[in-house]
Amino acid sequence: MRSFKRFLRERSAVMGLAVVVLLVLAAVLGPLFDGTPPDAIAHDVIGHPLPPSAAHWLGTDLIGRDEFTRALYGARVSLMVGAAAMVLSFSIGIFYGAIAGFAGGIVDSLMMRFVDAMLSFPTFFLLLIISALTNRFSLTIIIMIIGLTAWPSLSRLVRAEVLSLRDRDFVEAARALGASPARLVLRHLIPNALAPVVVAAAFAIGDNILAESSLSFFGLGVQPPAASWGNMLQDALTPQAEAAPWMVLVPGLAIVSTVLAFSVIADGIRVALDTSIGQETALSPRAEREGA
Secondary structure, three states: OHHHHHHHOOHHHHHHHHHHHHHHHHHHHHHHHOOOOOOOOOHHHOOOOOOOOOOOOOOEOOOOOEHHHHHHHHHHHHHHHHHHHHHHHHHHHHHHHHHHHHHOHHHHHHHHHHHHHHHHOOHHHHHHHHHHHHOOOOHHHHHHHHHHHHHHHHHHHHHHHHHHHOOOHHHHHHHHOOOOHHHHHHHHHHHHOHHHHHHHHHHHHHHHHHHHHHHHHOOOOOOOOOOOHHHHHHHHOOHHHHHOOHHHHHHHHHHHHHHHHHHHHHHHHHHHHHHHHOOOOOOOHHHHHHHO
16 A cells, blocks of 8 residues: 555656556447447548548548557557566566576576576567567467567566575575475565566566567568557558658557556556565565464
């Protein structure tokens, strides 16, 4: 509760949270009120994109598709990919890093060398290579590609936290009471190492949205006629679209504002949890009860 109150005192973080909430509501509820499908084509305006008007709030693209409707469906894709890929990468990274930190010794060294090898590859080019090799562009494949390439950096963060926690009093108390290694990791180490992980999670969603948009922009992500912010930007990079700046501004501002919102949310969470992170030396309530 104290952390939440400190978060609410961060105005930029609260504004970022408001932007994300409005975006989620628009993505979920908007298409329910606007029955126009994102691939609906107005044949009478093909080749002549219409500027924003009462009929088309954000204008149309080169083949007469409504930019507002496509932006809403693109928000669904970006938020789904961002959140789902974050859950996948964090599920792997948390357990991998916790096991490495708890095991220590040769096991830790070998596991971290694998992480170093993964981090030595430029992530974006690795995404491009994997996406091109799979030659399958469903949302599930995109989520798996992004999630399976984003976990190594998180595992290093979790490992560092576990290394600082594994010799603390509450862990020793649980070990003295006969707690198994699995119980120590799952019930004591991981829960107490989650504070910086929550901050990283908010940053990761924004990074995943950028990754999905980049893949779609290069034609290796969401495929037309399905709408995503990345392929909307790709559609705008034609000579005919030079007279229609809204085709670039709509998806571009959507990507920038969403990623910025998650970034300020992450910064607000970091500030709110600073005190809690600094108090990791205290016994956890569970360990205190079991040690009593």
